[in-house]
Amino acid sequence: MTDFSSSSNIFEQEAVLREDYRPDELPERTDEMEDLHMSLAPAARGVGANNVFLHGKAGQGKTAAAKAKLAELQHHAENESDHLDLTTCYVSCESHDLSTTYKMASRIYVELTGESRPTGHATDVVMDMMFDAMNDIGGTVIIVLDEIDTIGDDDRILYSLPRARAQDYVEDHVFPSIIGISNDLQWRDNLSPKVKSSLYDDSVLFSPYDAEQLQQILRRRAVKAFRDTEFIPIEEVNADSHRDDNIVTIDNSDQEYLFKTGVLDTDVIPLIAALSAQDTGDARQAIKYLRKAGELADKNNDSTVTEYHVRQAQALVEREAVVEAMREMTTQAHLALAALTTLELSDDTPVRANPTYGVYQNIADIIGADKLGQRRFKDHLRELDMQGIADGKKATAGSIGGPAWEYQLQVNTEIAVEVIEDTPRLEELDLGTISPNRANR
């Protein structure tokens, strides 16, 4: 049995690599923060913020940027402004399962008032309670709706809230607005024009981080998280005493630093950044690889984190992601994953939804499962994309009937196969023998 230990050879402050850590700055998102600033600036002038929609793939700093910018605005309201009376509220729609207008309105009511969740009322009544709460508070009320796409089709609140003033749902002294955040790009495309036009005064796209940006993000975390790791401004370093590949930048300035570390091999951060950039440039994933690699080194009592630990960490994290997602998935979602994995094995990815649907039908026949219609099948592919299991991209323009989406696995194929084979309903399936072509069955 391994004993617990309160100290670590590797970590100085491990919490910096955890999900709940809030970075002080996001220099890689300066442009996006500037756009967000412009959307919120009218609030500082006393006329309410614009509604703004932040979108982009998972782990691109959308939530971190929204929280940081609102903290700045709050600071301005409290210290620099005589007339900005600001209330902000952050709502995570997914963790609270806010899949209807009723649930979303009651959650916002709870956040604004601190009262308990209203139950047993009609949706209209709860909406009125939410707007009454805003009337009581007054001033500028900015509501962040993270994972706003959780709402699904019952999205009435998404056009009522942004138009609350125009529709006289709130009194003249109240300026409500929404910051909507979503990583479901297809949901945004499919919004009804009515919702789209009220929700979108402005929108800000967070494009995937590249490897260099991920390296900067990782280095800034690493100097806090790891022992014996620091930045030394280049002017203070003796030119002969270091390797050139340890001379780095850490933000948008041209200032160079020596990245001096006694516990991370030189390859570790470049490798993690390259692995994550190859996927979807997800900073959350990159930070997780770094943490896991450190934990593995710590567990083995190794004095440095090496490429070996990173490779192990990557396999662990990917496996965890698939296992966790599969645990929560329905059989139909398992089948969608099995279909995509089959096409990955036959080298047919990236692939559109239609051929994937053909393979899905083959697999459903083999295991004797019901078959969904194409539309609902596509929802499952979309879901895999949002969970980071698959990567969905809009195919290059020019297709008839609007742009199509193409999918490929984002996790390692062997891991997906392994997890599918461990899933009771699918264990009989031999993915290598399934025809990737419905017509050739």
Ligand SMILES: Nc1ncnc2c1ncn2[C@@H]1O[C@H](COP(=O)(O)OP(=O)(O)OP(=O)(O)O)[C@@H](O)[C@H]1O
């Ligand atoms: N530029 C950055 N600098 C430092 N840390 C960052 C940066 N961008 C993202 N992160 C970190 O990466 C993690 C994911 O960021 P965040 O939650 O803001 O992403 P997101 O785009 O909102 O993702 P999702 O849509 O999955 O919620 C967080 O731990 C955040 O602190």
